[in-house]
Amino acid sequence: MAAYTYNGKNIDADEEGYLLNINEWNEDLAGQIAKDEGVAMTSEHWEVVNFLREYYSEYQIAPAVRVLTKAIGKKMGADKGNNKYLYELFPYGPAKQACKIAGLPKPTGCV
């Protein structure tokens, strides 16, 4: 089990660094996970992470890639509402890497 430390407390994560308990997430911890992933967080990254968390709290899963690109296009401009832009932000893929930083479980299956 991988784990993060925050304020002297151990935060449990699975083998790949996805948090086991979404409620233990906070912005500092997200910064720490992003750093481990080699992602330098900018306001654009935060837009994506915040949207993922909002969507998850309502639907109990990360949004479909298409739903995410559409939402980002609306928020940040049509030129950014595409998969390519999201991959520029999160090179390992928005569905997985951004979920990890947002403290959400990894999407499973054939994705």
Added chain:
Amino acid sequence: MADFEIPVLNEIPVVPAPKPGATAHLKSFPAAKQHQEPLGYPGELVDNWQTKAIEVMGELLGKYRSLPVFLDSCVKCGSCADKCHYFLGTGDPKNMPVARQDLFRSVYRKHFTPAGKLLGDLVGAREMTRELLDDWYNYFHQCSQCRRCSVFCPYGIDTAEISMAAREIMDRIGLGQKYCNEIIGKVYSVGNNLGLPLKALNNTLEGLEEDIEEDTGHAIKFPVDVHGAEVLLVTPSADFFAEPHIDGLIGYGKVFHQAGISWTLSSKATEAANFAMFIGSYENMVKISRRIRDAAIELGVKRIVFGECGHAWRVAYSFLNTLAGPWDFLDPRYPVPQHICEFSNDLIKRGAVRLDKSANDHMTLTFHDSCNVARGSRMGNFEGGQLVIPRELIKASCGKFVDMHPDTIGEKSFCCGGGGGLLTDDLMELRVKGAQPRMEALKQVVQNDGVTHMASICAICKAQFTKVLPYYGMEMGMIVSVHQLVSNAILLGSND
């Protein structure tokens, strides 16, 4: 990009010199207690695991007639040695199909053959040690059960069946694989591999309907739980989530709409996949398949159509009657089940759905035959239909089509590198290396024939290629769904 060496793509296929232990470090994450128990397996390695493993092996030898035949008939001719994409990509000799089989065969000899009992290692018989169990775990999770080796075996030995039996034994002694077992657990707890709850599915489908209406001006619907619909569509949950899968789903919706055939998804069967096949678990396969039967009865549909999913189609075409039949309540005029490709292709041939190929003029296509469709099933009412029908559909949608080298397509198709329960991030090195033979064949048609895109009818293949193409300097967007091409080309509105 990677902390391992990415294979060089050769112009002439090169059989690598064996590199013993090259992938001994590749061990997929084992399942934890919470992934094992919902499937009926012990949460951790049981104390008497050796005895138990032999006991389960004995049970499977009695249950599956093929298993002892495959174990007894190998003459070590070597035909299979250079046919596995994982051997070609990694050079690890334990990825030669015969060597993979021998991990199992040696224990079988020791406990179930007179020669092995008497002569032991003189006839290659071995005791099931912890070291051997670790080899089982690593190398039976480096087999994508693609069955390419069996095409070349003069006795037709199917390594996939041996690998499935090995995984079943490991599950039963408490050593399962996280990727497969967690996913099967999600089918039981949420309803699909992805863990997509109904509320999220409905939200995604509503968004899709809005987008398509905006794009086309036509109100294409994606109905859920419509009683009395003609067709129940069962499709992989990745079709609701990932790219380019969802573009295929849009294509299915457009075909149903244009043909005027009422259809529905079922909230009880939001997944076509049946990962229980990958772990060789008959009981779990039955349980997963029964959801489809229950959904069809509840909704009173007349036909069942499967979306683009490779192994789901093998389970559906080859085993569904045994697992969840009889299907006598469906309309007997149609095959049970039908593949979305044969469904669409028939409509196109009859003129009920018309296409304008010029919509795909910016593309030159090739087709990747998915293992479980090409080698594990059929499609339509003629031999080889599973190879012909998807190609007919692509050619009806797109003017430019080129096949890859004949030794790499059809029944000799190379696996994408991520099938059989290996499409997991912890096996990325294996996935990239195992994709090498397919990437070589693809690169050849890209360079020689100007191919720009590769189509596929399997959710695993699509996800795998999206991930591995960039390692080989190609765009992830090169991989497309077959029904994505149909979607681009379909003429909506009046057929007059």
